Amino acid sequence: MHPSTRLSMIATHLSASSASAASLSSTTQSRALSSAQPPKMSSQPEHPTLLIPGPIEFDDAVLQSMSHFSLGYRSESHVGPGFVSTFGETISLVRKIFQTTDPSAQPYIISGSGTLGWDLVAANLVEAGEDVLVLSTGYFGDGFADCFETYGAKVTKLTGPVGGRPQLPEIEKALKSKKFKVITVTHVDTSTGVLSELEKLSELVQSVSPETLLVVDGVCSVACEEIAFDKWKLDGVVTASQKAIGCPAGLSISMFSGKAIKAFEARKTPPASYFASMKNWTPIMKNYEAKKPSYFATPSPQLIHALHTALTQILAKPLSERFAKHAEVSDKIKKAVTDLGLKQVASKPEDQAHGMTAIYLPETVKATELLPRLAKSGVVWAGGIHKEIAPKYVRFGHMGVSVTDPNRKDIDKALNALANGLSELGYQKA
Incomplete structure (x- = not known):
């Protein structure tokens, strides 16, 4: 069955279910457990303070959100009106975290680890045989390169010295050597603690190869390092829930520009992944943000509630x-x-x-x-x-x-x- 046909059938069923469930007002109201009015915080059991580069220590209110009971009509907790509203709000909050107001930019929140973000990029934005430039500052830059090669991309890797990063002149030379579909950079490589500069890199890409998509691995940087998605003309940032965002592990969170989405839509071949396919996930994310129930694969309701709480806390201040x-x-x-x-x-x-x-x-x-x-x-x-x-x-x-x-x-x-x-x-x- 064609995915769009499947989606249409499921949407029809879910709309009917949602209408029946609308009478469950107490269920909808209980959404407050995960956002503005959390219940009385419970003290966490004594434990060693976790100060690794993720997962990190979590706020009591975020952990309390994880105990939220299942919502929805019958057993479908992820399509009930309360959860649909929470998920939709959470997607909108993700836009604010990335500092984008561009309506053509598309956020994704998918069950999975930060590594799933690599697959989203490699499976959707690049076709087999296309050239990719990977800027590596350690273990995770090398991993991103491996992911691209898994999907058949032709990878050119620029690796900085241990504790350093590739410099703009060598990046410029590489960009002028051939046409790259995508250039990727690890904003903070967790293996070295090296921070890559994004704004000047973006200016270079826009000057030398403006058709190339600039994608950032922000797993260890989003919510603790400045990322101005619109201002810096980024085309993709992938991250995860368990680091500076402060939500337990299990969610892949990403943002892609309208330019990146158009590049995906212009593919000559289908995406090389089913679960990580933008074709399957984009209508789901759009529907949820519009507060419409939708289904492709089961989300993680409790984690979404926790993420909603974490993002609400972060955005309470500038x-x-x-x-x-x-x-x-x-x-x-x-x-x-x-x-x-x-x-x-x-x-x-x-x-x-x-x-x-x-x-x-x-x-x-x-x-x-x-x-x-x-x-x-x-x-x-x-x-x-x-x-x-x-x-x-x-x-x-x-x-x-x-x-x-x-x-x-x-x-x-x-x-x-x-x-x-x-x-x-x-x-x-x-």
Whole structure:
């Protein structure tokens, strides 16, 4: 059956179900559990403070939203009027997080991890045999390149030195060498803590190869680093729920420009994925944002409620304040690391992310010795994952409520634990 025919049949059924369910006003009203009027917060059980580059610590109200009961007509919780309204609002809130007011831009919220965002890009915006330029600053840039190759794209990869990023002159040279359908950049590579600059990169792409789509992997940057989707003329940003957005893992969240959608519609071949097909998901997202029940594949209602709460909290204040707070705390952490005589993987200040810090260890200290000591102090950090330097460094995630909630002392606790742990292992600043 043709997807559009299937969608039409399902929409007819759902509309009828929705009309019958409209009388369940108490169900609709219960949506408040996930948004403006959460129930009394419950204290979380005692646990070590999670300060890895995601998942992060979550606000009580967000976790409470996860306990929302199922909604809907009969057993169809994802098409009941209450949930349809919540999901529609959540899609609109995603537009605000990405700072876009362009009606042709299309948001997607799909059950899956951040990696699903790679598939959305590779399966829909590129056809087999087309050229893609991948700017890599570590493990996740390399992963994005692998994803494109899986779908048959011809990948050219520019890799920065460990702790650095490809520079504009070499990017310009590559763009002039051939016509690339897509150029991708990892805004913050979680393996190195390297922050890539987007605004000047976009200006370069617009100048040298304006037909090329600029796509950003923002899994570790959305909601803690500035991303101006419209202003910077981005064509795609893919992210996930469990990092700076502050919602439990399980949702792939993305935004694509009208230009990207037109590029998809101009494909000569069908998308190479079924679940990750924009052809299947775009009408669903449009319907939900218009508060119409729709179905292609089952969403995650409880996660959507949690995301609604998280986004509502974030947008209660100007995004500029949020970005400034992450930068302020990041500066404090970077100074403390330097004061301890340690170096960062991202060596240049302009290349250093504001939501995480990758820290080289002294030669006399092993990550396998330090991380357990941090855990005993009630702090969980991550080890290294970059294949060239993995045993030599650790990673400290500082984003979301650990940064923005003035009542939490997570950052001071972590810095004290680091200093004490190093001292216990015999390290002294030279």
